Structures are given as C-alpha cells and as structure tokens.
Amino acid sequence: MKQELIEKARAVIARNDRGHYTVPTHGLYPFQWNWDSALSALGIAHFDETRAWTEIETLFLHQWEDGKVPHIIFHEPDDGYFPGPEVWATARNVPTSGITQPPVTGFAVRRIFDRARDKAMAEKRARALLPRIHGWHKWFYRNRDPQGTGLVAIIHPWESGRDNSVDWDDALARVPTEAVGDFQRRDTSHANPAHRPTDEQYKRYIWLVQHFRSLGWDNSKLHDASPFRMVDPDFNAILIRSCSDLADLAERLGESEIAVESREFAERGIKAIDSLWHEGLGQYVCYDRVAAKLIDSPSIGGILATFCAVPKPRAEALAARIAKLGESARFMVPSHDPTAPEYDGLRYWRGPVWLIVNYMISDGLKVAGQDAMARRIDADSIRLIEKGGFAEYYDPVTAEPCGGSNFTWTAAMVIEILNSEKTPA
Numbered sequence: 001m002k003q004e005l006i007e008k009a010r011a012v013i014a015r016n017d018r019g020h021y022t023v024p025t026h027g028l029y030p031f032q033w034n035w036d037s038a039l040s041a042l043g044i045a046h047f048d049e050t051r052a053w054t055e056i057e058t059l060f061l062h063q064w065e066d067g068k069v070p071h072i073i074f075h076e077p078d079d080g081y082f083p084g085p086e087v088w089a090t091a092r093n094v095p096t097s098g099i100t101q102p103p104v105t106g107f108a109v110r111r112i113f114d115r116a117r118d119k120a121m122a123e124k125r126a127r128a129l130l131p132r133i134h135g136w137h138k139w140f141y142r143n144r145d146p147q148g149t150g151l152v153a154i155i156h157p158w159e160s161g162r163d164n165s166v167d168w169d170d171a172l173a174r175v176p177t178e179a180v181g182d183f184q185r186r187d188t189s190h191a192n193p194a195h196r197p198t199d200e201q202y203k204r205y206i207w208l209v210q211h212f213r214s215l216g217w218d219n220s221k222l223h224d225a226s227p228f229r230m231v232d233p234d235f236n237a238i239l240i241r242s243c244s245d246l247a248d249l250a251e252r253l254g255e256s257e258i259a260v261e262s263r264e265f266a267e268r269g270i271k272a273i274d275s276l277w278h279e280g281l282g283q284y285v286c287y288d289r290v291a292a293k294l295i296d297s298p299s300i301g302g303i304l305a306t307f308c309a310v311p312k313p314r315a316e317a318l319a320a321r322i323a324k325l326g327e328s329a330r331f332m333v334p335s336h337d338p339t340a341p342e343y344d345g346l347r348y349w350r351g352p353v354w355l356i357v358n359y360m361i362s363d364g365l366k367v368a369g370q371d372a373m374a375r376r377i378d379a380d381s382i383r384l385i386e387k388g389g390f391a392e393y394y395d396p397v398t399a400e401p402c403g404g405s406n407f408t409w410t411a412a413m414v415i416e417i418l419n420s421e422k423t424p425a
Contacts, residue, residue, distance in 0.1 A: 002418050005385060009411035010047060012390045013040070016408045017051075021058045021075060025392070025404040028187060030078040034059060034071045034101035035161055036409050038108040039356050043412025045112045046419050052112055053125040056105060060132045062096055066219055067139030069103070070096035071158065082183060083209060090217055098209070098217040099156045102235050103140065104360075106133050106242025106262075110249045127253055130246065134258045137243055137265060143219045150272030151236050153289055155226035156208050160235055160301070162335070162349040163205075164197035166342040167286045167297045171228050174290070175204040195346050195402040230295075233276045233284035234304035238360070240269035241308040270309060277314065278302070282321045298337035300349075300357055306364035315368035322361070322373055332380045333358055334396035345395040346402050352393035355381050355413040362417075378417050385414055 016022045021032040022040050029036075037059045045052035062073045074085045074095040085095030109129055116122030144152035154160050157168045180203045187196055197205075208228060215221050223229060247262035278285040278294065284302035286295040306318045328338040336343050336351045345351040358381045365374040384394045390410045392403030 005382070006415055006418055009043065009390065009414045012406045012411035013044060013408055015406055018075070020054050021073070022055060022408045024409065025407050027080060028392075028404040030076075030080050032059065032073040032075060034069060035104050035356075038105040039359075039409045040412040042108055042111060043409075043415035045115065046415050049112070049116060049118055049121065053121070056109060056129065057125070059105070060129060062092070062094055063132055063136065064092075064096075064219075066143075067135040068100055068143075068219060069105075069136050071099050071101040072097040082187070083206065087206070087209060089213055098212055099159050101159055102161050102238040103133075103136055103242050104238050105129075106137070106246040106249075107238070109133065110245035113249060123253065126249060127255075130250055130253065130255055130258055133242070133246055134250075134262060137239065137246070137262065139219070140239060141265060144223055146223060150268040151231050151275075151287075152239060153223060153229045153231050154235055155212075155222055155228055156205070157201075157228070158205060160230070160232050162232075162234070162299070162301060164201050164347065165297075165299050165301065165349040166336055166340070167232070167295055167299050167301055168228070168230065169342070170295065171230055171288055171290065172201065172204045174227050175207055177203040177207055180207050180210065192346075192402070195348060197348055227290060229289035231276065231287040231289060232301055233273060233286065234301040234307070236269060236273055236276075237305040237308040237310075237364075240266050240273065241364075243269070244309065266308075273305060273308070273310065274314075276302070276305075282317050282324075297342075298340055300333060300335040300354075303333060304357055304361055304364075306368065306370075307360045308364065309367065310364075312368060315365065315370055319365060319368075319370040319373040322377070326376075329353075329396035331384055331394065331396045331399055332377045333361055335393075338396065345397055346400065348393070348403070351396065352402055353380075353384060353396045354393045355384070355410045359413045359416060381413065381417055385410075390414070 023030055024033055024036045037055050041052040041055040063069050088097050090096055090098045109126055113122045113126045140152045157163050212222050215225055243262045244266040247259045250259035276284045276287055281298050284305040288295055303318055306315055322333055331353050334351055335349045343351045358377050362374040362377040384399055387399040388394050388401035390407050391401030391405055392407045394401055
C-alpha cells in the first residue's frame with residue numbers, strides 16, 4: 001500500500017509538471033505559486049533531486065530587485081485564472097503578482113540539502129540560493145516590520161495562504177468595495193462554489209490589489225497604506241523557522257554573515273511571538289495592527305506556530321489543543337475549531353484539513369518531542385488520501401475531498417510522510 005500511494009503521488013506531480021516548475025493543479029491554478037513550489041520540491045526531491053532544485057531556482061529567478069519573491073509567476077498566458085497579470089500590472093518582464101506568500105523556502109532548502117544523495121550538487125545549488133533567500137527574509141523585516149517588533153505583518157489575506165480564514169473577517173470588513181468594478185471569477189467554474197471564498201470576500205481582495213497597484217507596487221509604502229495589516233502567528237512561525245534553518249545551513253557552508261543575521265532574526269522572532277499567545281484558547285492568535293488588538297479566533301494559524309521552536313510548555317499546550325479538536329473532528333487538523341459558530345467544514349480555510357499544514361504542524365511537534373500527536377496527524381493525513389484521493393483539502397469530519405483534485409503539494413506531502421515514517425501509518 002505504501003509504495004502504491006507513493007507511485008500515485010508521483011503520477012499526480014508528473015501531471016502538473018511543466019518542466020522547470022509545477023502548477024498546483026491543472027485548470028484551477030495554471031501558474032507557479034510560491035509556497036506551493038517550495039513544499040512540492042520536498043516531495044520531488046525523493047525521486048529527482050535535480051528537478052527539486054530547479055523548482056526552487058525557477059521561483060527565485062523572478063525575485064524582485066528589492067528582495068520580494070511574488071506569490072504567483074505567470075509563466076505562460078492562461079485565461080483560466082482571475083486575477084491574471086493584467087489585473088496585477090506589476091510591469092515585470094515575466095508577469096508576476098505584487099504580493100508574497102509564507103516564506104517556507106529556507107526550511108525546504110535546508111531539508112533537501114540535509115537529505116541530498118548528490119552532496120556536491122546540493123552544496124553548489126544551496127550556496128547559490130542562500131543570498132537570495134536571505135534577501136527575501138531581510139525584505140520582510142525591512143518592509144513588513146517597520147517598528148522593529150520582531151514580527152512581520154501581511155497586507156492581503158492571499159499572502160497568508162489562508163485566504164478566507166475567520167481570522168480576517170473583522171479586518172476585511174473595513175476594506176471598501178464600492179470602487180471595485182465588475183469581474184468574472186474563474187475558480188468557481190473549476191471547483192464547487194460552496195468550497196471557495198464568497199463573492200463579498202473576493203471584492204475586498206480585489207480592492208486591495210487595485211489599491212496597491214495605484215501606489216505603483218512600492219513596497220516601502222504598502223504596509224502603512226493597507227487597511228489590512230495582520231500579524232499572523234503561522235506566517236511568522238514559518239519565517240522564523242526558515243531563518244533558523246538558513247542560519248544552520250549558512251554556518252555549514254561558511255557563510256558567516258548570513259548565518260549571524262539569520263540567527264538574530266529567528267531569536268528575536270521567537271521572543272516576540274509569545275505576545276500572540278491566548279491563554280483562554282491555549283494557542284497563538286493573530287494581532288490586528290490597525291485595530292491594535294488580538295483576534296479571538298481559534299484557527300489553525302495559532303496551532304501552526306509550533307513549526308518554529310516555541311518554548312516547550314507552549315508546544316505541550318498546542319498538542320493538548322489539537323487533542324481537544326480531535327473530540328469534534330475525526331481527521332486532524334481542522335483549519336478552524338469545529339465547535340466555533342463560524343466553522344464550515346467544506347469552505348477553504350474555515351474548517352477543512354490541509355495536508356501541507358498537517359505536515360508542518362507534525363514536523364514542529366516532533367522537534368518539540370510531542371511524537372504521539374505528530375504520529376496521529378501523519379496517520380490521519382494518509383487516511384484522508386485513502387478515502388478522498390489527492391485533493392486540495394478535506395472535510396475534517398466526513399473526509400469529503402474539496403477544492404481542486406490531483407493536487408501537487410498534497411501528493412508531495414504524501415511522499416514526504418511515507419518516506420519519513422518509522423512505522424506504517
């Protein structure tokens with residue numbers, strides 16, 4: 001069964017491979033996405049190391065001059081996705097979006113390097129990527145943490161990767177919609193509209209894009225100009241983990257300056273993220289910089305914070321929090337608490353399980369010594385595949401597959417989990 005699942009996962013990835021980058025899934029997402037590529041490369045590396053390095057290198061070929069790595073690269077024209085390059089209007093030689101996504105690449109590169117069978121190739125390619133990844137990390141702290149708090153903010157829900165999370169509801173409500181013209185969504189023609197963000201949310205997403213475009217995509221201005229400035233614990237945990245892993249890798253490769261700066265970013269972030277702890281919920285929560293308050297929302301964002309080296313008592317509390325969620329969800333880990341009134345088990349990030357999130361939570365729990373819960377999450381991930389195939393996400397109670405099918409990063413996570421497990425799931 002294990003090898004059969006791995007072969008099926010490889011077939012999914014092959015279907016979405018475009019030679020030097022992968023698309024998340026044919027039709028619904030026809031371009032290269034930032035954190036999709038980084039996480040997909042982890043799975044690809046198990047059977048084709050060269051191709052895995054190329055995936056990440058292709059992403060960084062389109063890094064902006066100021067260090068930002070955009071969240072979408074429009075390699076080839078395709079009218080099957082909205083908003084396309086004409087809406088973003090970022091004036092790049094190869095069109096890209098103007099915002100970014102969770103910076104998981106530092107973690108991915110370090111892990112691929114650690115497991116490399118071709119050590120000489122891995123060193124050469126990792127060494128070339130180090131300054132680019134570090135440049136992106138510096139971009140975050142320069143442009144998204146202007147007050148030097150140690151934590152960065154996202155300025156658009158799409159940057160979080162958790163587009164329609166309950167966490168953003170209050171902040172999105174203050175984003176206007178009257179200036180947004182008519183548009184035709186394409187995602188709802190490829191997936192069940194009941195699984196996707198609402199039209200009202202989309203209007204606000206597009207308003208933000210148009211607003212940033214009117215400012216010429218000047219990243220030195222966008223943070224303060226955005227009515228949506230959210231400090232997301234999972235986004236920051238991913239950045240902190242990537243900085244820490246980059247520091248380790250840079251030390252081994254003799255890049256001392258990158259190592260020192262990266263370590264400082266990570267250590268400062270670990271201290272600062274504790275300001276997001278919510279004792280009542282037993283997890284981290286988001287902070288709204290505009291409203292100057294914590295968001296009382298029991299979402300996956302505050303649990304994924306375990307991906308970075310949070311203090312041991314916090315990791316223990318997060319494991320207990322996941323166990324509590326297991327009382328109302330059959331499959332770990334729901335993206336929102338099923339007992340909360342806003343929960344929707346089918347709608348994108350308002351309840352469903354995502355394997356990439358499971359993978360990162362499990363990895364963080366293993367590092368923290370919470371092996372039992374990590375094994376449960378890994379086992380649930382494989383059970384979901386057996387019941388629902390390689391879907392984009394799944395209902396945490398029924399295991400119904402939702403969103404797109406034949407999903408690249410879902411397949412990559414299956415390969416990762418099955419190749420790293422000590423005992424069969």
